[in-house]
Amino acid sequence: MIPASGSYRLANARVHRSLTPGLAATFDGDGFALADISVADGKIASIVAHAESKAQADAIDFAGRIVLPCFVDCHTHIDKGHIWPRKPNPDGTFMGALNATGADRAARWSAEDVARRMDFSLRSAYAHGTKAMRTHLDSVPPQEEISWPVFETMRERWRGRIELQAACLLGIEGVRDKAWFERLAKRVAAAKGVLGVVTYMVPDLEELLDHVFAQAIEHGLDLDFHADETDDVAAISLKKIAEASLWNGFEGNILVGHCCSLSRQPDLEVLDTLDKVAKARLAVVSLPMCNLYLQDRRSNGTTPRWRGVTLLHEMKARGIKVAVASDNTRDPFYAYGDLDMLEVYRMATRILHFDHPVGDWPRAVTATPAEVMRLEGAGTLAVGGSADFIVFKGRNWTELLSRPESDRIVVREGRAIERRLPDYAELDELMVG
Numbered sequence: 001m002i003p004a005s006g007s008y009r010l011a012n013a014r015v016h017r018s019l020t021p022g023l024a025a026t027f028d029g030d031g032f033a034l035a036d037i038s039v040a041d042g043k044i045a046s047i048v049a050h051a052e053s054k055a056q057a058d059a060i061d062f063a064g065r066i067v068l069p070c071f072v073d074c075h076t077h078i079d080k081g082h083i084w085p086r087k088p089n090p091d092g093t094f095m096g097a098l099n100a101t102g103a104d105r106a107a108r109w110s111a112e113d114v115a116r117r118m119d120f121s122l123r124s125a126y127a128h129g130t131k132a133m134r135t136h137l138d139s140v141p142p143q144e145e146i147s148w149p150v151f152e153t154m155r156e157r158w159r160g161r162i163e164l165q166a167a168c169l170l171g172i173e174g175v176r177d178k179a180w181f182e183r184l185a186k187r188v189a190a191a192k193g194v195l196g197v198v199t200y201m202v203p204d205l206e207e208l209l210d211h212v213f214a215q216a217i218e219h220g221l222d223l224d225f226h227a228d229e230t231d232d233v234a235a236i237s238l239k240k241i242a243e244a245s246l247w248n249g250f251e252g253n254i255l256v257g258h259c260c261s262l263s264r265q266p267d268l269e270v271l272d273t274l275d276k277v278a279k280a281r282l283a284v285v286s287l288p289m290c291n292l293y294l295q296d297r298r299s300n301g302t303t304p305r306w307r308g309v310t311l312l313h314e315m316k317a318r319g320i321k322v323a324v325a326s327d328n329t330r331d332p333f334y335a336y337g338d339l340d341m342l343e344v345y346r347m348a349t350r351i352l353h354f355d356h357p358v359g360d361w362p363r364a365v366t367a368t369p370a371e372v373m374r375l376e377g378a379g380t381l382a383v384g385g386s387a388d389f390i391v392f393k394g395r396n397w398t399e400l401l402s403r404p405e406s407d408r409i410v411v412r413e414g415r416a417i418e419r420r421l422p423d424y425a426e427l428d429e430l431m432v433g
């Protein structure tokens, strides 16, 4: 369907208002309009409202199929991915995940093991249509010395296919060892990475956050937190991060993941936190699939009654940047997943009600995470931008979000890529013993 030349005209593509800045068209109530797109030398040369009369005989007719820009996945853990067969979560709880992962990491995460699983994950994500990804890297000693060089190699190997970023991951208590944390921040800076920690309520949280911000400022790093991944209403580290950002005058980008406890807290507390999050210009990413799996799980055979996600609608209404992302894949934190951002969006639509109206929610898997990751122009379809897009069978939201769209066409720099998912059997030898 897509010519190999990289230069052609497409007619009748269904594009979304939230992802086509500058397109003058009459959009319908779902935010869609039909457009004609010309691609030249791998770039979008023009994108205009579809006009029957002007449709050229040589144009490829998309017949109203939806075309979205390639996805941006801003919160993953591809250093952990796919260890499930050798290290399952015994009871599906957060503590079960932490303990199982810790044991597997200590025993098995050699550079080769991490590299092969990362490559598997990247091939899956690429085949599904992702063009940029941020992964966290477990960075408790001695893993940081193993995983960061692997990341640097992978980033080079994947350049041009997936723009890969990494953030270090450690519990906030790890920051108490100031000398070690400063060395880590230096290592992260050397790799052009992002400084990340997991926050929860420890007595010295404010002091530790100040040290995290000081290191980020000293090394010119953006920040990426895991915060309050719990149903405990007393978990208010999201608010503490916003306060720390304001009083430290931080000017970089901050992305905060999870924030589960917020949706369990009383309204007044929530309002105060959201005001501070907006003022501090934090961006928030929800991980709907992993949160659904881990949160509200009780080991005594009861039924979960809570979805686990945070207050994305209330945040977006305040102008806070919000995204959804994949999080874990086939590891003790989440038994499933394949880094398919269409699946994430489909699940988010159900779990978080990204509908009635759809509004600009499609930005949550494209343009917004691209902004947070400083990837200019990614996640939109615009003149002059790279022709990186996905052609679906679906012609409206109900068609798009009802089937897996396994037969989607992924176009990169104007050319359809070969969409081959790696075979699980490739990892079998890493799973024995």
Ligand SMILES: Nc1ccnc(=O)[nH]1
Binding pocket: 077, 080, 226, 229, 290, 327, 328, 333
């Ligand atoms: N949800 C998660 C929290 C911490 N680490 C992970 O890998 N995943």
